[in-house]
Amino acid sequence: MIRFLMLGLLRDRSRSLFPLLTVAAGVAITVFMFCFMSGIKGDAIRDSAAFQTGHVRITTAAYHQLEHQLPVDLALLETSELLSQLRATEPELSWTPRIRFGCLLDVPDASGETRSQGPALGMAVDLRTDRAEIERLHLEQALTSGILPVLPDEILLSQQMATQLELQLGDTVTLIGGTVYGSTSMVNLRLCGTLRFGITAIDRGGFLVDLATARSFLDLEGGATEILGYFRSDFYDMNQADLLATDFNNRFQDEQEEFAPLMLPLHRQSSLGELLELWGYFSTILIAIFVFVMSIVLWNSGLMGSLRRYGEIGIRLAFGENKHHLYRTLLYESVLIGLTGSLIGGAIGLTLGAWLQYQGLDYGFAFKNTSMIMSSVIRAQVSPAAFFIGFVPGLLSPLLGTLISGLAVYRRQTAQLFKELEV
Amino acid sequence: MTAEPVIVINGVSRLYPVSSGSFAALSDIELTIAAGEFSGLVGPSGSGKTTLLNLIGSLDAPTSGEIIVLGQKVQELDARGAARLRRDQLGFIFQTYNLLPVYTVFENVEFPLLLLQMERQKRRDAVMDILERVGLADRAGSRPAQLSGGECQRVAIARAMVKHPSLVLADEPTANLDADNSHRILQTMLTLNRDLGTTFLFATHDDKVIQYLRRVIVLFDGRIAQDEVRDETAVSAGTPGGYF
Ligand SMILES: Nc1ncnc2c1ncn2[C@@H]1O[C@H](COP(=O)(O)OP(=O)(O)O)[C@@H](O)[C@H]1O
């Protein structure tokens, strides 16, 4: 009997091939989309954490308010005590100070006259004592020429900027800006290397120096604009980060004191939080739509199938097949279709996802003017969750379709069989 | 014939609800069919032939009265019991053959045996034997679409007969066939009736069928108008009868 039904299934393409392709296509698209979006989400979090927000970030409350102006005068003035405290009480995170500041970048010619000049965005990280920073920012991979700074008077420039300013390795550049206390500050640095991050906002006009270099330039000895915390697992745990921040702020926040340190988790900084929330809605909606559309399509094909198979079902009933048995075989068929289609579709979706994960897709050209910290290379992220998010609806929707359309078997009056079969 | 009758019908009526109350498709039918009969319900269209065949085939239940098929009271059977009776004892032949198009001749005929969960080798033998008898053994691998109408109906006969049912119900089996094919399939059924002892009950208004019947039960407006057993000479002489 099973063989008989299988034969029918295989030979009747509209009963097997069409629903199978529908399921496979639907599942493949869902799985791939999910991988795609997970990848974007994962990258967005990683990039944002690495370059800007940390998993959690501590600034002064005032700095946070005016962050877009890069107000170095609102920086944390004393960080070493806070850092050792943090490292003692929150050892599951690694903590590191950074300074972000803006200044004018001036390139002198041989006689000391300005050859070219432009505003630039500086990031100072602890290059010499914190190996983790180098890895976190992928500095070695981002290096397009030269070496990482070893001396305090060395600077890394974005490749794009170095080209624009027509700089060679070893050339001198002058940083011109203001100290924390408002006086003018100037320092000559030597270009030791160039960087390309694949992050448009940074590649456009950024430079990177050692923390000590920035501290002396800004007269911010022992201070930093921010302290970033990273979970050692490398995995951003939203709830954990929230707890940590609440706890920290309960201890340190003071309505009166605008220089009191304020800790914010990644998703409460910048626009990333909204992005993540949006992502959650979006993936829910995507999956809901998929299940809905698939169910409609497959229910329809189930209905059409029952219509097409009206004669077959009638004959099977007339020859004494039990209604329950018949209904069950219809359900088994749909499970088989759902299972095969979902497996095939899932495999295709994951393959495409994996391809995009390892290959990557550079779309930087589309974001020339963005200031969002976001990698211009899309990479998917393959995960078991992605598979199941396609697999489960892929399995269920044909079953659901048949479950409903197959009920016609029960409504079929055997009293009408002779008449039906004589049309 | 000493065996107990295959069909016993006592005072059966079948009413259909219609807008103006109810319509009696069958009224007060009394009928007994013995084992091995080759009989037919004969009458004009709308006289109740199909309705009666439905009741006997446990596809429908009477409004009143009693139907006993092979010792079982049809009106007392639930869906499962009725299905079992059909599966084990009854064969059906329809006007439009109703073969399953995706299956071969062999597989179509094999289907009733699958429902009986007969083992493979026995199934094979039974299918090939019956195909032999209807003269289609060489077409076992063909699909219905590759066969003529007459061949299709012979496959349908094979399908109805393959499990050697006690009773075969055939509703207008020749309605879609030309004279030659009609005669052939009736000869086939007559032979099967003789060789296997299967009871046949037809519903027909086709003279070509009627001339083969050994008993003609005439229905008119849902009542039995005439019930005539004919002797062998009348049958083999092929007198059509002129019943209506
Ligand atoms: N489901 C039904 N509802 C109402 N009337 C019906 C139904 N089935 C059959 N009839 C009526 O019962 C009568 C007998 O029908 P039927 O047994 O099909 O006749 P036959 O097979 O002799 O042509 C017809 O008048 C038909 O219209």
Ligand SMILES: [Mg+2]
């Ligand atoms: Mg009829």
